[in-house]
Amino acid sequence: xxxxxxxxxxxxxxxxxxxxxxxxxxxxxxxxxxxxxxxxxxxxxxxxxxxxxxxxxxxxxxxxxxxxxxxxxxxxxxxxxxxxxxxxxxxxxxxxxxxxxxxxxxxxxxxxxxxxxxxxxxxxxxxxxxxxxxxxxxxxxxxxxxxxxxxxxxxxxxxxxxxxxxxxxxxxxxxxxxxxxxxxxxxxxxxxxxxxxxxxxxxxxxxxxxxxxxxxxxxxxxxxxxxxxxxxxxxxxx
Numbered sequence: 133x134x135x136x137x138x139x140x141x142x143x144x145x146x147x148x149x150x151x152x153x154x155x156x157x158x159x160x161x162x163x164x165x166x167x168x169x170x171x172x173x174x175x176x177x178x179x180x181x182x183x184x185x186x187x188x189x190x191x192x193x194x195x196x197x198x199x200x201x202x203x204x205x206x207x208x209x210x211x212x213x214x215x216x217x218x219x220x221x222x223x224x225x226x227x228x229x230x231x232x233x234x235x236x237x238x239x240x241x242x243x244x245x246x247x248x249x250x251x252x253x254x255x256x257x258x259x260x261x262x263x264x265x266x267x268x269x270x271x272x273x274x275x276x277x278x279x280x281x282x283x284x285x286x287x288x289x290x291x292x293x294x295x296x297x298x299x300x301x302x303x304x305x306x307x308x309x310x311x312x313x314x315x316x317x318x319x320x321x322x323x324x325x326x327x328x329x330x331x332x333x334x335x336x337x338x339x340x341x342x343x344x345x346x347x348x349x350x351x352x353x354x355x356x357x358x359x360x361x362x363x364x365x366x367x368x369x370x
Contacts, residue, residue: 177356177358177359177362179356180354180355180356180357180358180362181354181356181357181358181359181361181362181365182354183354183355184352184353184354184355184366185347185352185353185354185355186347186350186351186352186353187352189350189351189352191293191352192293192294192295192298193293194293195293195294195295195296195298195299196212196215196217196293196294196295196296196299197291197292197293197294198210198211198212198291198292198294198299198302199283199289199290199291199292200289200290200292200342200346200363200364200367201240201288201289201290202288202360202363202364203288203360204288204360205360206242206244206338206339206360207242207338207339207342207360207363207364208240208241208242208276208278208338208342209240209241209242209302209306209342209345209346210238210239210240210241210280210283210289211238211239211241211302211303211306212237212238212239213235213236213237213238213239213279217296217299217300217303218299218300218303220239220303221235223307223310224239224277224324224326225315228315228324229279229321229322229324230317230321231321234279234321234322235279236278236279236280236281236322237280237281237282238279238280238281238282238283239277239278239279239280240277240278240280241275241276241277241306242275242276242277242278242338242342243273243274243275243276243309243328243330243338243341243342244273244274244276244332244337244338244341245266245270245272245273245274245332246270246272246273246274247262247265247266247270247272248262248263248266249274249276249325250274250316250325253319266332266333267333267334268333268334269331269332269333270331270332270333271331273328273329273330273331273332274316274325274326274327274328275309275310275325275326275327275328276318276323276324276325277318277323277324277325277326278318278322278323279322279323280322285370286369287369290364290367290368290369290370291367291370292346292351292367294349294351298349298350298351301348301349302345302346302349305345305348305349306345308329309328309329309330309341310326310327310328310329311326311327311328311329312327313326313327334358335358337358337359339357339358339359339360339362339363340356340357340358342357342363343356343357343362343363344357346363351366352366353366354366
């Protein structure tokens with residue numbers, strides 16, 4: 133009888149010890165996964181930013197110059213308001229501005245998540261909850277259009293030379309991302325928001341939108357460009 137009790141107690145101890153070891157292994161695996169996920173994501177960003185799409189693309193020697201702009205976080209594409217191939221004034225009407233005289237000779241197009249755009253006029257207004265919600269995924273997006281009276285020279289504004297066919301394809305693709313709806317007041321007198329198509333997430337950011345538009349017309353750029361530097365590294369500063 134004593135022997136049976138001792139045996140039962142031993143089994144109970146082993147069972148308790150096994151459960152403890154099982155729990156410890158699960159915790160270790162969970163911690164490893166938590167630590168590995170950011171590293172894996174960073175490696176994906178690095179790989180997508182460094183591996184080129186349109187690897188054999190040849191830069192034209194003549195054509196139409198557009199620009200890619202960055203503020204250090206966001207990127208956008210700068211196109212002439214009017215040229216012989218496309219007139220943006222039917223889509224981005226000067227009368228959408230409070231003062232139509234503020235309409236610029238160049239337009240800067242940026243795409244992004246609606247809530248972040250409208251509630252983050254400055255970096256001091258960044259709300260981590262808004263950022264997290266946007267990263268998880270949002271089906272409401274906006275096109276941000278800045279009217280520029282003139283361009284400037286600097287590392288934040290880099291030229292891209294396109295063929296006429298590439299320019300027409302790019303203008304058509306950007307125009308297709310506008311959704312029906314009225315213009316929304318921007319941050320100042322020279323910019324506006326417009327309803328846009330597409331879903332925003334950590335996988336499809338404003339910078340990936342820029343990269344996607346350039347990839348689709350045959351420009352050599354990374355296969356995935358979620359960060360600002362992912363885009364800008366492909367275009368030398370003037």
